[in-house]
Amino acid sequence: EAQLVESGGGLVEPGGSLRLSCAASGFTFSDALMTWVRQAPGKGLEWVGRIRSKTDGGTTDYAAPVKGRYTISRDDSKNTLYLQMNSLKTEDTAMYYCTTGGSRGYWGQGTLVTVSS
């Protein structure tokens, strides 16, 4: 059974950094396009960014609000996706989910990031 498990969330002060991880199992992670999505408390879903598989170039795309502050990477040897978040703002407070696209359609349960002083 496919599974995505996020970790690394927590409380961080504005201007701080945090790295989220997403451990994948049950499918061929190295073939998968992986995406980060966030959801602020009581709000809708917001696309954060994605990373393609190495065979598709391994390139990344980001949403405008996080471009230049967030970096998505992957370690296919560890079946793990990462989200490095720098220069965090209070408006980055959200549940962060990793998800696969296409015919896989898997979601993790999310990890909560709170940016507050």
Add this chain to the structure above:
Amino acid sequence: QAVVTQEPSLTVSPGGTVTLTCGSSTGAVTSGHFPYWFQQKPGQAPRTLIYETYNKHSWTPARFSGSLLGGKASLTLSGAQPEDEAEYFCILSYSGARVFGGGTKLTVL
């Protein structure tokens, strides 16, 4: 950045049919926007119902279907069940990015 629009709320009777739509500020939605539909219940992670316009996952109930209708992506629920009460989100692809709609809160009543 493009804006993706969804009905804020809809109500359907048990056993009834309802269509949720997903529009784009840039014009007609096409298959090239690779529309996806997601269902989210309170306190739960989203789950993908439909990918790339009309494709279903193994867990997608047969009563859900996706299509393009009138220049928008559409999610049709035929034979609504109480457990279908949830928020539904669509997402569209634009060059280099994807954008979610604001979500439709579906009530089965």
